[in-house]
Amino acid sequence: MTNFGTLFKQMWSQKRRFIYLVFLINICVVLFLSGYFLLFRNWGWLTNAPANNLGQFWRNNFAGITIYIDFAFCAITCWQNEKINLSQTWHLVASDERKTYLANNFSSLVACGYFFLLQQIVNTLLLIPSFGAGSFAQAFREFGLYPTKMISGVESVNNQMLIFRWIFIVLIILFIYFFVSFANFISRVITDFLPFKSTLWARLLIIAILVIVAVYCGIIFMSRLNGFIDKRPALQVTDPIWLNDLCLFAVSFILGILNLILVKRFVEAKGINY
Numbered sequence: 001m002t003n004f005g006t007l008f009k010q011m012w013s014q015k016r017r018f019i020y021l022v023f024l025i026n027i028c029v030v031l032f033l034s035g036y037f038l039l040f041r042n043w044g045w046l047t048n049a050p051a052n053n054l055g056q057f058w059r060n061n062f063a064g065i066t067i068y069i070d071f072a073f074c075a076i077t078c079w080q081n082e083k084i085n086l087s088q089t090w091h092l093v094a095s096d097e098r099k100t101y102l103a104n105n106f107s108s109l110v111a112c113g114y115f116f117l118l119q120q121i122v123n124t125l126l127l128i129p130s131f132g133a134g135s136f137a138q139a140f141r142e143f144g145l146y147p148t149k150m151i152s153g154v155e156s157v158n159n160q161m162l163i164f165r166w167i168f169i170v171l172i173i174l175f176i177y178f179f180v181s182f183a184n185f186i187s188r189v190i191t192d193f194l195p196f197k198s199t200l201w202a203r204l205l206i207i208a209i210l211v212i213v214a215v216y217c218g219i220i221f222m223s224r225l226n227g228f229i230d231k232r233p234a235l236q237v238t239d240p241i242w243l244n245d246l247c248l249f250a251v252s253f254i255l256g257i258l259n260l261i262l263v264k265r266f267v268e269a270k271g272i273n274y
Contacts, residue, residue, distance in 0.1 A: 055127075078180045097267075098263060098264055161242075178259055
């Protein structure tokens with residue numbers, strides 16, 4: 001039987017190519033925006049915050065651009081995950097399907113972490129004109145992921161909440177992966193029991209219902225995402241992040257268990273080589 005480490009290593013080697021591809025696109029976006037604004041000095045279409053120079057522009061906008069690219073990378077890894085989940089090649093590997101499924105998701109999770117680290121290196125370079133030697137810390141501090149010195153009269157993140165913020169990011173990624181897999185698996189399982197030959201419309205209907213649920217969850221997620229920018233202590237009292245972590249963990253755990261059951265008993269691979 002192939003062990004978890006071997007599966008993880010093989011999947012990581014495949015996903016690593018996409019990391020560098022998207023990272024190259026990330027660099028191209030940075031170069032394009034920098035060149036555009038240096039040439040035209042037009043800042044208004046991307047941000048409402050005034051910027052007098054390139055350093056100030058990136059200080060105001062690097063976090064938002066990073067999040068947009070992270071969403072795109074997460075979508076790519078979701079596509080990779082489902083391609084592997086339904087691949088005959090991977091189902092023929094001498095390993096339990098559940099072990100393959102877990103290795104697939106956790107290799108994507110590590111890929112997201114590695115990609116974010118690469119992004120933060122670029123963000124550090126962009127922030128040097130504004131923050132100098134403190135650029136690396138500021139790149140993480142903007143997301144509430146780095147300790148902030150408590151200064152009188154200045155609101156800052158409660159440093160005790162840092163670990164919960166890191167956990168939140170990990171859990172939201174796992175939730176997305178598990179939900180996408182669940183929507184894919186359950187729609188296939190249900191349509192396999194339907195007496196119709198053409199089941200595409202049924203799959204689309206099932207996925208549409210699940211997407212509505214996902215949108216509702218997304219609204220909750222976006223409200224928490226605002227908390228990464230709005231760091232007022234009062235927000236941590238009315239909407240504590242540890243409670244969000246607990247809810248996300250419970251939902252992700254349930255989805256993960258359901259996916260393991262589905263991938264073991266019901267999901268059949270299709271003719272996709274990966």
